[in-house]
Amino acid sequence: MNQPxxxxxxxxxxxxxxxxxxxxxxxxxxxxxxxxxxxHSLYEEDSGKLLVTAFAYISRNVxxxxxxxxxxxxxxxxxxxxxxxxxxxxxxxxxxxxxxFVLNILYTEYYAYLPxxxxxxxxxxxxxxxxxxxxxxxxxxxxxxxxxISVQWLNLIPALSTYGxxxxxxxxxxxxxxxxxxxxxxxxxxxxxxxxxxxxxxxxFTTLIHLFNKQITTLKLYQAQGKExxxxxxxxIESKVYQEMHTLVHDLKTPLVAIEGxxxxxxxxxxxxxxKSKSYFTRINxxxxxxxxxxxxxxxEDIRKHITAEELLDYVMSHLNTDDxxxxxxxxxxxxxxxxxxxxxxFSRAISNVLENSMIYLHERGGKITVEIYKxxxxxxxxxEDNGPGIERANLVHIWQEGFSTKNSSGIGLPFVKRVVESHxxxxxxxxxxxxxTITTITLPQNTRKEAIG
Amino acid sequence: xxxxxxxxxxxxxxxxxxxQHSYQASGQSMYMYPNLPxxxxxxxxxxxxxxxxxxxxxxxxxxxxxxxxxxxxxxALATDLYEYQTLVIVTGYSYNGLLHKKRxxxxxxxxxxxxxxxxxxxxxxxxxxxxxxxxxxxxxxWSILEHTIPYADYFIGKRHDESPExxxxxxxxxxxxxxxxxxIEDMKTPFNSVFR
Numbered sequence: 290m291n292q293p294x295x296x297x298x299x300x301x302x303x304x305x306x307x308x309x310x311x312x313x314x315x316x317x318x319x320x321x322x323x324x325x326x327x328x329h330s331l332y333e334e335d336s337g338k339l340l341v342t343a344f345a346y347i348s349r350n351v352x353x354x355x356x357x358x359x360x361x362x363x364x365x366x367x368x369x370x371x372x373x374x375x376x377x378x379x380x381x382x383x384x385x386x387x388x389x390f391v392l393n394i395l396y397t398e399y400y401a402y403l404p405x406x407x408x409x410x411x412x413x414x415x416x417x418x419x420x421x422x423x424x425x426x427x428x429x430x431x432x433x434x435x436x437x438i439s440v441q442w443l444n445l446i447p448a449l450s451t452y453g454x455x456x457x458x459x460x461x462x463x464x465x466x467x468x469x470x471x472x473x474x475x476x477x478x479x480x481x482x483x484x485x486x487x488x489x490x491x492x493x494f495t496t497l498i499h500l501f502n503k504q505i506t507t508l509k510l511y512q513a514q515g516k517e518x519x520x521x522x523x524x525x526i527e528s529k530v531y532q533e534m535h536t537l538v539h540d541l542k543t544p545l546v547a548i549e550g551x552x553x554x555x556x557x558x559x560x561x562x563x564x565k566s567k568s569y570f571t572r573i574n575x576x577x578x579x580x581x582x583x584x585x586x587x588x589x590e591d592i593r594k595h596i597t598a599e600e601l602l603d604y605v606m607s608h609l610n611t612d613d614x615x616x617x618x619x620x621x622x623x624x625x626x627x628x629x630x631x632x633x634x635x636f637s638r639a640i641s642n643v644l645e646n647s648m649i650y651l652h653e654r655g656g657k658i659t660v661e662i663y664k665x666x667x668x669x670x671x672x673x674e675d676n677g678p679g680i681e682r683a684n685l686v687h688i689w690q691e692g693f694s695t696k697n698s699s700g701i702g703l704p705f706v707k708r709v710v711e712s713h714x715x716x717x718x719x720x721x722x723x724x725x726x727t728i729t730t731i732t733l734p735q736n737t738r739k740e741a742i743g
Numbered sequence: 744x745x746x747x748x749x750x751x752x753x754x755x756x757x758x759x760x761x762x763q764h765s766y767q768a769s770g771q772s773m774y775m776y777p778n779l780p781x782x783x784x785x786x787x788x789x790x791x792x793x794x795x796x797x798x799x800x801x802x803x804x805x806x807x808x809x810x811x812x813x814x815x816x817x818x819a820l821a822t823d824l825y826e827y828q829t830l831v832i833v834t835g836y837s838y839n840g841l842l843h844k845k846r847x848x849x850x851x852x853x854x855x856x857x858x859x860x861x862x863x864x865x866x867x868x869x870x871x872x873x874x875x876x877x878x879x880x881x882x883x884x885w886s887i888l889e890h891t892i893p894y895a896d897y898f899i900g901k902r903h904d905e906s907p908e909x910x911x912x913x914x915x916x917x918x919x920x921x922x923x924x925x926x927i928e929d930m931k932t933p934f935n936s937v938f939r
Contacts, residue, residue, distance in 0.1 A: 324839045331800045378749035398838045403760050410753025417746045450878050452761040458838045461878045462797045469801045469927050
């Protein structure tokens with residue numbers, strides 16, 4: 290329904306134009322009341338009554354023409370014409386004047402065209418300053434009512450009768466009786482005052498809406514600039530952190546080499562029958578080798594090696610602090626899943642990030658996280674599902690943007706996950722049902738391993 | 744700038760229409776009798792409306808202010824004329840007036856025609872009032888005038904900014920004495936001259 294081409298607007302347009310044209314027939318009692326009151330004010334020589342009758346006349350016409358013009362606006366928008374185009378203005382003008390023409394044929398009240406041309410001109414001129422957004426139709430309606438009221442008062446200004454204003458039956462009757470009773474003194478002043486009041490209100494309304502819209506646009510611009518600044522700052526911090534981490538990890542190699550060398554010297558001094566010490570040295574050596582591998586994994590993104598799904602998951606889970614948390618972890622690994630060819634440290638970090646995201650929302654209220662690793666055709670899939678609060682549909686499209694976060698974090702977790710998965714030629718997909726669950730599926734193709742081997 | 748095309752066009756059209764009216768209104772002068780040189784009518788007077796505008800009531804008010812013995816009967820028939828010695832017809836078509844009197848325009852025309860015929864048959868002088876032809880410049884108003892002016896003895900109308908050529912032609916053609924005034928109040932003088 291938010292779309293102007295929705296059938297609702299078309300139907301509303303037809304209904305409004307139809308009933309707008311039927312107003313003289315449907316409100317015949319009202320017209321008769323106006324006619325009788327004009328006669329009474331003449332017989333009683335009561336100009337006050339004549340003024341009240343003028344209000345009734347203006348109200349009737351405002352209702353009728355507002356319905357017709359708003360109906361033609363709905364119809365023009367329903368036709369798919371963009372409101373910012375000249376085509377829209379031409380079609381709107383043509384439809385509105387056609388409606389007035391048909392009205393004059395249906396009822397021989399002889400409404401003048403000039404006030405309506407002026408109404409349309411003023412309306413389209415002011416509407417150029419209205420924001421073309423969601424509430425355009427309603428702001429246009431308010432402007433239409435104000436403009437119609439002001440121009441309808443023009444119909445009762447005696448001096449304008451010569452120029453084609455107020456030529457319809459009731460307007461002429463009102464003005465003639467006014468001439469007889471007050472020599473036009475009443476309508477000459479009152480109608481001009483009312484015209485000016487409503488015209489000024491229409492100008493003020495348009496100006497306020499225009500300025501308010503400008504203010505909002507500027508505010509949005511500042512917000513976007515602020516976000517961009519925050520993102521750049523985050524990037525800078527991140528790159529600095531990575532740089533320092535790299536330097537630190539790189540520096541770890543020197544003492545590690547020293548440890549390795551000293552260990553081999555110490556190992557040589559150990560007696561051949563001291564099996565216990567030898568086993569200790571073997572285990573220390575293995576740890577040093579593992580540490581070297583880890584350093585290489587961190588320093589060089591392209592380093593990959595075969596790792597079984599169980600091993601990967603064990604590694605991930607050993608780094609997660611899940612003690613004392615009211616969260617149930619359920620892990621299913623299919624037997625047919627081949628070894629994964631990944632950068633162990635980086636890939637584990639990526640999966641940890643996904644799991645940590647789920648845990649953030651579950652660590653207080655509790656819940657369940659299911660991790661499944663299975664084979665799907667030529668792909669290996671890692672599916673992580675939690676029964677947390679889920680992600681709002683509007684936020685779902687922003688989760689890959691760096692700096693975007695709904696929990697005041699840095700907002701670099703998921704973009705990092707995506708980067709890692711894509712660097713492994715994989716894909717990542719997040720689906721969520723607010724209030725129910727969130728599912729993250731990472732798909733890794735097996736052929737990348739073959740290509741890498743090749 | 745394109746977005747201002749249609750609004751500017753609307754303003755230009757409006758100004759053109761206003762300008763045309765002003766041009767037509769300028770430089771027109773008419774010379775008419777200010778009032779009748781001698782009375783042509785007698786009291787009592789029947790004032791009726793042809794087209795059912797509220798202006799019939801205004802003429803009735805004028806007659807009251809002039810202390811004339813007159814009766815306002817908007818739907819008077821030809822058979823009602825026997826009581827009166829002068830017939831005053833206030834012309835002008837009103838859509839709402841006819842609706843209010845629950846009449847159709849054809850019925851109104853028929854009534855006026857019979858009234859005119861009866862007035863001619865009885866030699867009753869017919870005075871026509873027109874208060875706002877310039878604004879009630881409708882097809883129906885002209886039809887009423889076409890049916891009434893041939894029977895008229897005197898025509899009292901409002902002076903218009905735009906001189907209605909067609910009306911003047913009809914008045915000349917049927918040799919009807921006429922007076923045009925600037926304001927409704929000024930109609931009292933020619934109206935009075937019909938009887939005194």
